[in-house]
Amino acid sequence: MTENGKPRELISTETLQRRIDELAAEIERDYADSKDLLCVGVLKGSVFFLADLVQRLSRPLVVDFFQTSSYRGETTSPGEVRIRRDLDHSLAGRDVLLIEDIVDTGYTMRTIMALMGFRGARSVRLCVLLDKACKRETAVQINYRGFEVDDVFVVGYGLDYNDRYRNLPYVGVLDEAEVEEE
Numbered sequence: 446m447t448e449n450g451k452p453r454e455l456i457s458t459e460t461l462q463r464r465i466d467e468l469a470a471e472i473e474r475d476y477a478d479s480k481d482l483l484c485v486g487v488l489k490g491s492v493f494f495l496a497d498l499v500q501r502l503s504r505p506l507v508v509d510f511f512q513t514s515s516y517r518g519e520t521t522s523p524g525e526v527r528i529r530r531d532l533d534h535s536l537a538g539r540d541v542l543l544i545e546d547i548v549d550t551g552y553t554m555r556t557i558m559a560l561m562g563f564r565g566a567r568s569v570r571l572c573v574l575l576d577k578a579c580k581r582e583t584a585v586q587i588n589y590r591g592f593e594v595d596d597v598f599v600v601g602y603g604l605d606y607n608d609r610y611r612n613l614p615y616v617g618v619l620d621e622a623e624v625e626e627e
């Protein structure tokens with residue numbers, strides 16, 4: 446935490462926005478021939494990233510959201526993921542761009558991507574703002590990656606701690622003691 450009570454900055458607003466310019470240019474190029482792009486965000490963390498990203502895409506597209514919950518209790522297997530709120534749109538025959546805030550162990554994205562394929566998507570690609578690659582427990586193919594981060598707890602730009610800090614315009618770090626204090 447800094448003197449003004451805000452989490453220490455890890456990735457500045459300017460750096461985030463510059464990288465999103467680059468990701469959008471790459472996506473725009475890769476989907477030049479796609480006529481039916483469905484951009485899917487995972488609530489709630491991806492909302493800020495998705496909003497900034499899709500505003501930079503000029504092709505016609507549809508935005509949809511779903512929400513998951515992870516259960517890591519004693520009665521469930523590690524990494525079990527459940528859908529809490531499902532998509533409004535059908536995936537059949539569509540090009541799906543999944544947009545996520547952060548990949549940690551990889552269980553959430555692995556499950557979601559398998560589900561999208563099962564529902565008949567024509568293609569599924571993954572765009573992730575932050576990749577905590579050092580924590581990966583299961584392989585996930587990331588097609589567009591914003592930044593790699595170390596094993597720290599990040600907040601801001603959509604990412605929360607107990608639903609707080611999402612509105613920070615930068616990505617910051619909460620130290621372990623700060624996470625325990627809250």
Ligand code: 5GP
Nearest residue numbers: 547548549550551552553597598599604605
């Ligand atoms: P995974 O299934 O990859 O382990 O979990 C990904 C989810 O864990 C993310 O969508 C996010 O909700 C949460 N997560 C993992 N690391 C962090 C972090 O450093 N900060 C925050 N705010 N959430 C995290």
